Amino acid sequence: MPDRTVFFVSDGTGITAETFGNSILAQFPAKFRHVRRPFIDSADKAQTVIEEINATAMQEGKRPIVFITVVNDEARTRIETQCNAQVMDMFRTFVEPLETELGVKSNHRVGRFSDVAKSQEYTDRIEAINFSLAHDDGQSSRNLAQADVILVGVSRSGKTPTSLYLAMQHGIKAANYPLIPEDFERGAIPSSLAPYKRKCFGLTIDADRLSQIRNERRPGSKYASLLNCRYEIAEAEKMMKRESISWLSSTHKSIEEIATTILRDIRPDRLIY
Amino acid sequence: MPDRTVFFVSDGTGITAETFGNSILAQFPAKFRHVRRPFIDSADKAQTVIEEINATAMQEGKRPIVFITVVNDEARTRIETQCNAQVMDMFRTFVEPLETELGVKSNHRVGRFSDVAKSQEYTDRIEAINFSLAHDDGQSSRNLAQADVILVGVSRSGKTPTSLYLAMQHGIKAANYPLIPEDFERGAIPSSLAPYKRKCFGLTIDADRLSQIRNERRPGSKYASLLNCRYEIAEAEKMMKRESISWLSSTHKSIEEIATTILRDIRPDRLIY
Incomplete structure (x- = not known):
């Protein structure tokens, strides 16, 4: 029985979210159940994932951990505010300070693989x-x-x-x-x-x-x-x-x-x- | 001429640091010069990298951006305090809140590939x-x-x-x-x-x-x-x-x-x- 469920929610493939999340989770002796939810690029799709996350929290009696790489502001904000979960938002945490450092706004492109x-x-x-x-x-x-x-x-x-x-x-x-x-x-x-x-x-x-x-x-x-x-x-x-x-x-x-x-x-x- | 130099400093392969860093940098229209410094797992090796980062800041007249995934506390603290750079520390930012959430201390293992x-x-x-x-x-x-x-x-x-x-x-x-x-x-x-x-x-x-x-x-x-x-x-x-x-x-x-x-x-x- 895993100690905690972890969601990787992304508007792209989720590879970045998962690679990063795994490097964080590797620091802990706990066992995690991984759930991947790629291509979540709209508020509607986010809503479905939020319901799934909250149902999991209820069932397991423990808040899931959620790694997100979502640039759509509405989808991202919903996930951050409506999930009964520990949400780790890599974009908000790191992109925003970098905007200040570089003195430019980020172009909020979706994923590192776009047009690649x-x-x-x-x-x-x-x-x-x-x-x-x-x-x-x-x-x-x-x-x-x-x-x-x-x-x-x-x-x-x-x-x-x-x-x-x-x-x-x-x-x-x-x-x-x-x-x-x-x-x-x-x-x-x-x-x-x-x-x-x-x-x-x-x-x-x-x-x-x-x-x-x-x-x-x-x-x-x-x-x-x-x-x-x-x-x-x-x-x-x-x-x-x-x-x-x-x-x-x-x-x-x-x-x-x-x-x-x-x-x-x-x-x-x-x-x- | 790139707009800014970016260092990826890691005690392992640096793959996590770079994957994550790239997903952040992709949000910006700027051009970046990438410098990878893998296997930085001691305070001594950190010192060499710090000197390189500070020399770059001086030469270019712009602070480099530094993505680090280093668990050795002394090496990490030195990089964070002694670099004339925008340092992005994924471990300190995310691992520590997770310790609180899970109610356990992280085992500070080095990298996701150890013993893999x-x-x-x-x-x-x-x-x-x-x-x-x-x-x-x-x-x-x-x-x-x-x-x-x-x-x-x-x-x-x-x-x-x-x-x-x-x-x-x-x-x-x-x-x-x-x-x-x-x-x-x-x-x-x-x-x-x-x-x-x-x-x-x-x-x-x-x-x-x-x-x-x-x-x-x-x-x-x-x-x-x-x-x-x-x-x-x-x-x-x-x-x-x-x-x-x-x-x-x-x-x-x-x-x-x-x-x-x-x-x-x-x-x-x-x-x-």
Whole structure:
């Protein structure tokens, strides 16, 4: 039984409300029941949500927590004044002081994604996703010159989801290349990568964790055995050291954390735009 | 020349600070220069950033705007008191009132991603990404029974990035299947989809836009011609109507907006968890 119900009410997708709300809620040991209500962009729609929130308060005997990102003034004011809830209004709290600081009125646009489908930034993101897909798992060495970063590491060290995340969220053209036993025997990174060593970034992982992940795919195989995982990882780390490729361990990191670290190390210019 | 410099200072990846900050900044017509400073988790690191912020204020003759998500009290207090800047502190503003509401102290954990790599939710997301990759562009009909949603539409209507976004952000197993001229001639959706019609969701797109996108790939081809794009789209929409498949137009929508709409329509339970 969750401790409290949380509503995310937005006039757009609600992604901003939810991301922000989750970062706040993560500070508490309580369990929350999440309810998302996107596209609430009129007073009428707000009214329906208010009734739902108040019914929840009554039923549960506890006020819900409500994160809102709604710019329609009437809808917003109704939610703030008519809800039996703890309402967290990110716009009123932060947009209004910023109007004073900047000396301009906000244009109260709806959501950060409005018209985004036409923007250059958005087009770049889509193009980066296509690039990363075409260059997943060493599928293609064509156009590697255009890659922003090339992730290298043993099979199942987290290269694919990280590449896709870099592309999707940051518009980074991220290729990825597996390091395989043949590379270790030859004692060199795949030859197609040699001209692009400066763009390579390594991922490594604890052997125990790797063996566990590989066993889910191919239970009991040599590929998944702890002994083989230890060997591959040791060889991969040795190679990355020898080739002076920066690397990190993905074992205790989410793809978001890995991506941020890579950006900071390999494309620090992307931290400023 | 941008109107103002904005710093995103965080003890984690800074994703929360930036997402939230951008939603606030989008309300203003001004141009901003973005500077990201992730992993600021000590008073020492905070000091370096404070000096950078104050140097910027001096150089530009305008106070920077600073969005912070930092839970370390000493680092946070220093930034708030020593910066010549408009500081927006999401934690102090919202976490503290919530402590009162819930009647518990927050545990001041660092970031929403801490330990996430071990959580079930995270594992589900990674598994969903693998599923969506394996079921991209009709590559495989195996395990379609496990799909949460199957996106259908003509080539280049936005299925692939939407599938990956649904997987990455929502842990949704999203397959996607192209509708091709052979399907239109036969007058039926691909036979492997027939048992799963209830899970299908269609994407359509304006013919002008589709022709433009396809021309970037294969300039001057029949595939990219406006006439052919019109034909394919008309046939695809006819098919979706006949098969009672919900659909939307991706033309003016970002993948985030498309994904939210799909979740609401096909997996409304995913709006509550």
